Amino acid sequence: MGTIVDAAYTEGNKSALSVKKPKVVFVLGGPGSGKGTQCANIVEHFGYTHLSAGDLLRAEINSGSESGTMIQNMISEGTIVPPEITIKLLEKAILESENDKFLIDGFPRNEENRATFESVTGIVPKFILFFDCSEEEMERRILSRNQGRVDDNIETIRKRFKVFVESSLSVINYYNSKGKVKKIDAGKPVAEVFEAVKAVFNPVDDKVNLLPRCYPIEFGRYVMYHRTI
Numbered sequence: 001m002g003t004i005v006d007a008a009y010t011e012g013n014k015s016a017l018s019v020k021k022p023k024v025v026f027v028l029g030g031p032g033s034g035k036g037t038q039c040a041n042i043v044e045h046f047g048y049t050h051l052s053a054g055d056l057l058r059a060e061i062n063s064g065s066e067s068g069t070m071i072q073n074m075i076s077e078g079t080i081v082p083p084e085i086t087i088k089l090l091e092k093a094i095l096e097s098e099n100d101k102f103l104i105d106g107f108p109r110n111e112e113n114r115a116t117f118e119s120v121t122g123i124v125p126k127f128i129l130f131f132d133c134s135e136e137e138m139e140r141r142i143l144s145r146n147q148g149r150v151d152d153n154i155e156t157i158r159k160r161f162k163v164f165v166e167s168s169l170s171v172i173n174y175y176n177s178k179g180k181v182k183k184i185d186a187g188k189p190v191a192e193v194f195e196a197v198k199a200v201f202n203p204v205d206d207k208v209n210l211l212p213r214c215y216p217i218e219f220g221r222y223v224m225y226h227r228t229i
């Protein structure tokens with residue numbers, strides 16, 4: 001029987017994450033904007049661990065957890081699961097990983113998600129990657145996704161768009177007011193979107209760029225080697 005772990009991971013109200021202090025990037029955008037697709041590329045290229053809040057909730061349903069039925073109903077309706085549940089799942093996944101840098105995809109989804117995560121974990125995201133895409137394109141993509149998701153039908157898609165506009169955009173606006181949002185035009189083909197994503201990540205995150213590169217600069221008879229990284 002799957003359970004949502006708490007006692008092992010928290011001491012009183014304080015999250016064990018305040019000790020681990022992972023580097024976190026929130027990946028936000030409308031349903032079908034390409035968050036999961038681009039996260040897979042970022043993992044490959046920059047060595048982050050990808051945590052999709054939606055995937056963690058679906059796994060919780062499949063584990064037979066006592067919250068499973070409630071989560072299943074909320075996903076089918078496109079509504080947002082209470083933050084205590086989603087945050088516990090994220091917390092557990094981060095603590096079980098040996099990595100220290102994470103892409104948190106599809107979270108925070110509303111102000112309650114955001115404020116609770118901040119107060120429970122004390123984590124401040126490095127930045128927010130926001131995939132901006134038209135509803136027409138997102139709808140087209142979801143309807144041809146074919147992954148058997150219960151919420152990939154036109155009725156639930158419309159509800160998810162409404163929730164995104166009414167609840168999730170305010171989170172993006174909040175972080176934008178703090179200068180933390182990196183907006184990406186996500187309406188382009190996958191490879192082009194990834195080019196824009198790559199430009200956002202610091203070169204020191206680049207796995208193919210980990211060795212310092214030196215190039216010579218000549219000053220008269222002296223040659224200095226300038227290190228780039």
Ligand SMILES: Nc1ncnc2c1ncn2[C@@H]1O[C@H](COP(=O)(O)OP(=O)(O)OP(=O)(O)O)[C@@H](O)[C@H]1O
Nearest residue numbers: 030031032033034035036037141145188189190193
């Ligand atoms: N730039 C793109 N151009 C065309 N199709 C794309 C692009 N990015 C992703 N897709 C496709 O669109 C569908 C949705 O992409 P993805 O699952 O990555 O979106 P998402 O933002 O994670 O959606 P959700 O919020 O519903 O989980 C997938 O079938 C994916 O292959």
Ligand SMILES: Nc1ccn([C@@H]2O[C@H](COP(=O)(O)O)[C@@H](O)[C@H]2O)c(=O)n1
Nearest residue numbers: 053054074075078079080081106107109
């Ligand atoms: N923070 C979150 C994230 C997701 N949900 C629920 O899961 C559904 C699917 O999410 P995807 O990111 O995989 O599209 C979403 O519609 C919500 O019902 C959530 O409650 N809280």
Ligand SMILES: [Mg+2]
Nearest residue numbers: 035036052054
């Ligand atoms: Mg996704």
